Amino acid sequence: GQNIDQPTEMTATEGAIVQINCTYQTSGFNGLFWYQQHAGEAPTFLSYNVLDGLEEKGRFSSFLSRSKGYSYLLLKELQMKDSASYLCAVTDSNYQLIWGAGTKLIIKP
């Protein structure tokens, strides 16, 4: 079966750094997405990785290791507005997105 695992919830302090991990087992791989979803709102695109390595975009970075079926999202200089759920999603061999359940990130002052 296809499976994506993420921690259910994480807590971090404003100004700190947090790493959200995602492991996946899918039928084929055509890229991995990270989306941000604030409570009661729609998901919005954060990052995309298709090759191994680190992609940096401002305070957010995403890493991929295809051989390990592993990715992480790194958030630096945390702000209160970063309190949200972070969804990991993998494009499988049929180009369908398989979604993880999301990680709820709580930022404390």
Next chain:
Amino acid sequence: NAGVTQTPKFRILKIGQSMTLQCAQDMNHNYMYWYRQDPGMGLKLIYYSVGAGITDKGEVPNGYNVSRSTTEDFPLRLELAAPSQTSVYFCASSYSAGHNINEQFFGPGTRLTVL
């Protein structure tokens, strides 16, 4: 550009009633999707379409139906509402599923309760 729009935003149905959730996009995207999201869960694909006149089942299609008569519109039909269909429904679109970055753009969602 309005992006992806959905109506209604909220709806309460009685068991056995039917309704249509509307979705439209103005980005000239070929691909459109319907997802449901239950509390604390990930997105589950209900149906998707790769272009006008073409639709296909996703992971959880039972109890739903779709049509795609135009590139812009992708309505989702619930024929006999059941409490298990209480959820938040998101419509999304993308340029192409096989593209380098097939980022999906989401509508604001419809919160449906079936009592």
